[in-house]
Amino acid sequence: MLTQETFDELRRIIKNYSGINFEDRKKYFVENRVSQHMKELGITSIKDYLLTLRLSQERVRELVSKCTVNETYFYREFYQLEAFAELLPQMAARRRKVRILSIPCSTGEEPYTLAIVTNEILGDLNRVEIVGVDIDYVALKRAQEGIYSDRSVSKLPDKYLQKYFSRNGNGWEIKPLLKKAVKFIEGNILDRRFMRSLGRFEFVFCKNLLIYFDTKEQRIAAAHLYDVLSEDGYLFLGHAESMSRISSTFRPVKVKGAILYQKETEEDEE
Template sequence: MTAEEFIKLRDFIYRKTGIYFEERKKYYVESRVEDRIKATGHDNFRSYFTWLRFDVTGKELQELINALTVNETYFFREYYQLKCFAEEILPEIVEKKSSIRVWSAGCSTGEEPYTLAIIMEEMLEGISGVTWEVHATDINTEVIEKAEVGLYSQRSVRLVPEEYKMRYFVAKGEFYEIVPEVKKKVKFYQLNLMDATAMRKMSGFDVIFCRNVLIYFDDASRRQVALYFYEALTEGGYIFLGHSESMSRITPIFKLRRFKNAFVYQK
């Protein structure tokens, strides 16, 4: 792929998804595009890109996005944030309402939303009248399918406390499967964070986790997604970003809350 071809493809993906690949990512993008060129029977980039742009079904664009957006994750990642969610934020929410909705945006293969479901099961069990649900979205359809299966390697569950592993997983050979009681609490579906129509349907969430996702967007796309998140949250709702991310660099509309265990942004 020439530098000019890379820019054409990068700009096309950006317009469709808001995801921006810098020049230093050229080799990463190129290797995955080569795989798609071979898989679709094209002879060169020009032929493939022309077909990609005019494919009205959108299927190949989705396949390409799937190939470009696979990220490693694991259960109980960035534990201090989860501790804040469990011990400080959930009690605040329960004081005000009995129905709690949490959204894992950029959920990848499901480790984060299932972790949140385990935490909520533990923290809210026995509190009369409280109901909750976790919504989990990703632009990548392949990771959504894996998440719905809920089968994980030992590497993925390495930080899960042993008592939780016994309670919420079933050993399947070298793998661990999420128990049905937790699976049914998490709703997975595909979502493009730059799809204005779809994003405006996302509403009524008390907490959003969007960790290490916005780093793949440019400044303009980050601001737009942050506005969508703001509208999706209930009044006083919370949003968690990755430890190296800062909402204040994106937009001033959220206020920063200092909790004992973490910093969290609030509507």
């Protein structure tokens, strides 16, 4: 059993590294992940464990990886994909290459879904550059392997499952065409320098991440999303997320029933 003081210290360490905020009701969840980590490290006292975390960012990276919620699946929020499919050809007509960012990408279902839609709409994956970013290196390793369960592909239309996957044991493996189209990078949305190093994107998907942050971290993330979005680009958030209370630098636009965000221009502000 963690004391309240130890729990507070652990959640401070996790929040410092990732921005993820664990409320009191998540104590059991954190306790569970910590005891798993301690077992793996062969550490038996919580005092020694806290000391290890204080001395090693690598151990904190492992703990954060254990505490992330990686829930995701192919073709999540279909109405947003329809909006993306509607906007993509116009964007591609204006550029040699369209850049697409999925942050957080978790185990890869989201960026691979975007690769499928792109291939279906443009018929050429060389017209886009797709980047998937997540703070969790274990999730990213699975994304790179590209092997998925039946549950993960259950919302994917069968014709795409047949076209873009091959059977691998009990799972479904992404074909090389899609694997080659997505680049995965470990990174933190709250790290300004890292975010700037990514450059600008025409489509930014930041779905189901802001819900884990407090207002302060939400605002920092919003400022970084603003930085990576190109002037005519579109930002997609999760269905439970909205920019309205976080930042006034975006304006909502409705496309095919989906609320997306674009950069507020000076003209809009007048």
